[in-house]
Amino acid sequence: MALLVGATIAACRGPAAAPEPRESEPFRTTTGQPLEPLPLSEPVDAPRASLGEALFKEPLLSGDGKVACSDCHSEKHALADERAKSEAAGRPYSPVNSPTMYNVRYLFKLAWGARFDTLEAHNDALMTNPNVMASSWDGAARRLAAKGGYGERFQRVFSDGLTPMNVRAALLEYERSLVTPNAPFDRYLRGDANAISERAKLGYGLFKAYGCASCHQGMAVGGNMVQRVGIMRDYFADRGKVTPPDWGRFNVTHLEKDRFVFRVPSLRNVALTAPYFHDGTAETLESAVRAMARYQLGRELEPEDVALLADFLRTLTGEYRGKAP
Amino acid sequence: MNGGLGLRVTLGLCLAGFVALAAFILAHAIDDHEQARYARDLRRLQTLDSGLNEAVLKARSGLLTQYDPLVAALRELHRLRGALRKAPAFLPPRSADELAAALDAYDKTLTRKDELIEAFKSENSVVQTSLLYFPVIATSLIDRAHAKGDRGGFSERIRTLSAALMLFETVAEEDAKARVLRAQEELRSALDTATALELERDTLVAIAHARVIVERKPPVDGLVREVLSVPSFAAAARVEERYTALYHGALARAVAQKQLLFALALGVIVLGLTEVILFMRRSALALGRAKDELSLAHDALAVEHEKERLRGELRNRFITMTSHEFRTPLTAIVSSAELLESFGERWDAEHRLDHVQRIKKAAGTMERMLEDVLTIGRAEAGVLRPSPSPIRLDEFCRALVETLEHSTNRSHSFRYTFLGDPDVTMDERLLQHVLGNLLGNAVKYSPLGSEIRFAVRTTADLCLFSVHDQGLGIPSAEIPTLFTSFSRASNAQHLPGTGLGLAVVKRALDVQQGTITVESELGRGTAFHVSIPRRLQNVETTLTPS
Numbered sequence: 001m002a003l004l005v006g007a008t009i010a011a012c013r014g015p016a017a018a019p020e021p022r023e024s025e026p027f028r029t030t031t032g033q034p035l036e037p038l039p040l041s042e043p044v045d046a047p048r049a050s051l052g053e054a055l056f057k058e059p060l061l062s063g064d065g066k067v068a069c070s071d072c073h074s075e076k077h078a079l080a081d082e083r084a085k086s087e088a089a090g091r092p093y094s095p096v097n098s099p100t101m102y103n104v105r106y107l108f109k110l111a112w113g114a115r116f117d118t119l120e121a122h123n124d125a126l127m128t129n130p131n132v133m134a135s136s137w138d139g140a141a142r143r144l145a146a147k148g149g150y151g152e153r154f155q156r157v158f159s160d161g162l163t164p165m166n167v168r169a170a171l172l173e174y175e176r177s178l179v180t181p182n183a184p185f186d187r188y189l190r191g192d193a194n195a196i197s198e199r200a201k202l203g204y205g206l207f208k209a210y211g212c213a214s215c216h217q218g219m220a221v222g223g224n225m226v227q228r229v230g231i232m233r234d235y236f237a238d239r240g241k242v243t244p245p246d247w248g249r250f251n252v253t254h255l256e257k258d259r260f261v262f263r264v265p266s267l268r269n270v271a272l273t274a275p276y277f278h279d280g281t282a283e284t285l286e287s288a289v290r291a292m293a294r295y296q297l298g299r300e301l302e303p304e305d306v307a308l309l310a311d312f313l314r315t316l317t318g319e320y321r322g323k324a325p
Numbered sequence: 326m327n328g329g330l331g332l333r334v335t336l337g338l339c340l341a342g343f344v345a346l347a348a349f350i351l352a353h354a355i356d357d358h359e360q361a362r363y364a365r366d367l368r369r370l371q372t373l374d375s376g377l378n379e380a381v382l383k384a385r386s387g388l389l390t391q392y393d394p395l396v397a398a399l400r401e402l403h404r405l406r407g408a409l410r411k412a413p414a415f416l417p418p419r420s421a422d423e424l425a426a427a428l429d430a431y432d433k434t435l436t437r438k439d440e441l442i443e444a445f446k447s448e449n450s451v452v453q454t455s456l457l458y459f460p461v462i463a464t465s466l467i468d469r470a471h472a473k474g475d476r477g478g479f480s481e482r483i484r485t486l487s488a489a490l491m492l493f494e495t496v497a498e499e500d501a502k503a504r505v506l507r508a509q510e511e512l513r514s515a516l517d518t519a520t521a522l523e524l525e526r527d528t529l530v531a532i533a534h535a536r537v538i539v540e541r542k543p544p545v546d547g548l549v550r551e552v553l554s555v556p557s558f559a560a561a562a563r564v565e566e567r568y569t570a571l572y573h574g575a576l577a578r579a580v581a582q583k584q585l586l587f588a589l590a591l592g593v594i595v596l597g598l599t600e601v602i603l604f605m606r607r608s609a610l611a612l613g614r615a616k617d618e619l620s621l622a623h624d625a626l627a628v629e630h631e632k633e634r635l636r637g638e639l640r641n642r643f644i645t646m647t648s649h650e651f652r653t654p655l656t657a658i659v660s661s662a663e664l665l666e667s668f669g670e671r672w673d674a675e676h677r678l679d680h681v682q683r684i685k686k687a688a689g690t691m692e693r694m695l696e697d698v699l700t701i702g703r704a705e706a707g708v709l710r711p712s713p714s715p716i717r718l719d720e721f722c723r724a725l726v727e728t729l730e731h732s733t734n735r736s737h738s739f740r741y742t743f744l745g746d747p748d749v750t751m752d753e754r755l756l757q758h759v760l761g762n763l764l765g766n767a768v769k770y771s772p773l774g775s776e777i778r779f780a781v782r783t784t785a786d787l788c789l790f791s792v793h794d795q796g797l798g799i800p801s802a803e804i805p806t807l808f809t810s811f812s813r814a815s816n817a818q819h820l821p822g823t824g825l826g827l828a829v830v831k832r833a834l835d836v837q838q839g840t841i842t843v844e845s846e847l848g849r850g851t852a853f854h855v856s857i858p859r860r861l862q863n864v865e866t867t868l869t870p871s
């Protein structure tokens with residue numbers, strides 16, 4: 001009888017108020033400026049990220065066991081490639097320059113042509129790309145278990161141990177942990193007037209007034225929109241030798257309006273990630289600034305303006321694990 | 326029992342229905358958290374959608390100087406869209422399909438909006454740059470022209486273009502555009518002046534930015550209008566409307582199911598209680614019956630016990646009787662035998678005969694007593710049965726009287742009469758018991774010399790015997806126990822007797838289907854009337870132990 005009553009009550013439980021979770025507030029900006037400071041920290045599963053870091057440097061991830069992610073995203077070079085176009089063992093030259101991995105979690109889309117909406121999709125594609133990893137999560141997991149002795153490390157981090165999806169998850173966790181907060185400019189935005197030099201402040205003024213901040217904006221100082229390269233002058237005509245990788249987003253959408261359209265790169269840690277642009281043609285910060293002013297803003301900058309802007313850009317170098325990346 | 330079975334079947338069906346329905350309700354229960362989360366996500370969809378429109382307008386007007394909010398809002402919208410794809414579990418498949426159709430419609434609007442916003446972001450950045458930069462470079466040009474001695478012609482053209490652009494920025498109509506284009510041409514035609522003033526390059530930059538504004542601002546405004554006209558808010562509202570209706574439907578169904586569940590639970594409880602009550606009633610009845618049976622058994626036991634007690638009493642009385650009544654003749658036998666042994670040779674013949682007679686008499690008494698006891702015993706054991714044979718009743722009775730007269734030395738005067746047909750079929754031995762006892766009692770309990778009448782008469786079916794004496798009489802209160810073994814009348818205790826005689830009579834009559842009645846008056850005499858069937862059948866089944 002008690003069971004009967006209990007079952008009846010259980011089946012007829014009245015509505016209960018569900019707790020309202022905290023909602024994110026996407027429309028609120030903290031500074032009212034075109035640029036925002038990066039969050040000082042992000043939640044990270046440290047054991048997973050640590051395992052992911054090992055995988056990032058692990059050639060066994062690739063199909064032939066010869067190429068690691070870190071071959072083109074080098075720790076020595078702020079997880080970018082100092083070569084204009086990356087080259088890895090037995091593979092053709094990468095068609096574009098490898099950008100830095102720092103702060104990828106803040107980018108609205110991934111790859112120069114903004115082909116991928118999520119980091120997951122991007123990684124999945126790179127793993128199977130015959131010119132990059134030429135691998136698969138399954139294959140990587142097999143090789144890690146057979147040759148890498150990773151079984152125990154995974155066991156410590158994942159309840160189900162070394163599985164293809166856990167390889168993927170660990171790598172993602174590491175990549176999401178790659179944030180560089182607390183740049184001098186961020187400290188300046190947060191109210192520390194002495195965090196950057198007077199010249200850098202002047203540079204920031206120019207950055208806004210000349211229209212750089214129209215595209216390099218938000219907390220990643222870029223990475224939140226796509227833009228055509230060569231708005232005011234034809235960049236590619238001047239450079240010459242246009243190849244399909246120069247078509248940018250057109251390669252993704254096949255829409256004429258997207259020809260030469262690229263994701264606006266983030267300028268976080270830009271002082272450390274030369275060479276610049278998708279083709280790696282700008283070898284210095286100053287030459288990149290000049291080129292951008294010429295082709296995107298339609299003007300020639302005075303050397304002093306270039307120097308001021310470069311000074312400003314150098315204040316965007318943040319901290320990774322408390323040090324310069 | 327049929328009603329009980331029907332009740333149980335109904336109860337079983339109710340219980341099975343209850344369990345099935347309860348399981349169904351639990352499986353399809355409206356998870357309040359799930360419902361709250363889904364409803365909240367739907368509202369969030371609309372909040373974000375309108376927030377997005379507002380942010381686009383702000384970005385267009387320069388109030389919002391970065392797109393992070395747009396990116397974050399779109400990202401959350403896509404996440405919500407994915408989350409909303411998973412319809413709440415309490416919705417039946419058809420409702421989930423309806424919801425999915427509404428979400429499909431919303432998805433189309435979101436995808437469209439996403440594309441438009443992406444295009445808007447790129448285009449707006451370009452136009453904003455020019456809108457921001459044109460005044461800067463225009464002011465710079467005017468200042469430098471003044472410094473280099475321009476008398477107003479060149480700077481005036483710059484100002485005209487600035488004013489035209491300002492007007493165009495506010496009202497992007499055809500004549501405003503024409504005005505900009507005119508001002509642009511006038512400035513371009515003054516390029517010689519600019520060259521002279523060394524302002525040619527920046528003048529061209531200013532013209533380029535003016536062109537950007539003129540050419541690309543209308544498309545940006547068009548994109549804004551398109552973004553605002555995408556019916557994503559309405560589509561999101563329709564999803565919520567649809568969901569609310571489906572949710573209310575599910576609620577109504579849940580209420581109906583709950584009512585049915587309650588009814589079934591009630592049915593189960595009522596039927597269960599009925600079953601329990603009926604079971605208890607049956608138990609009570611069975612208990613009552615058991616109690617009755619027990620009481621009957623108890624009564625039977627008491628009867629048996631009483632019988633046992635009576636038998637015990639009978640035995641005691643028998644022992645008392647034998648120890649007393651048998652001792653008297655035995656003592657006589659023993660003493661006469663001893664006397665004969667001691668003095669027999671010296672005594673004369675007459676004296677010896679006297680003692681032999683005494684022994685014979687006492688032995689006869691004992692023999693009769695034993696005969697009575699055996700008869701009673703046989704009757705008690707159910708083995709006393711008559712063995713009828715044809716006899717001449719008048720001769721049998723006359724011999725009986727004569728034997729009695731002889732054995733009593735004619736102490737009483739017998740008046741014997743016989744009437745009717747003397748040929749009968751009767752058990753001689755049993756008849757001897759009945760009449761011998763009655764006549765012997767008459768002798769024993771009436772004064773010497775008194776008259777004893779013995780009348781025998783036969784009818785077509787019966788033989789009727791009456792024995793009248795003029796003796797003590799029997800107290801009327803003791804007549805009911807008169808025929809019980811060992812019972813003796815209270816006024817006859819001083820006379821020797823076993824108390825077996827009338828019991829033997831009664832039993833001997835019983836097995837012959839005979840009857841006996843008694844009339845008695847204290848001090849005046851007693852009359853026994855006996856009736857026995859004239860033709861006694863030798864039938865085993867007539868036997869009835871007393």
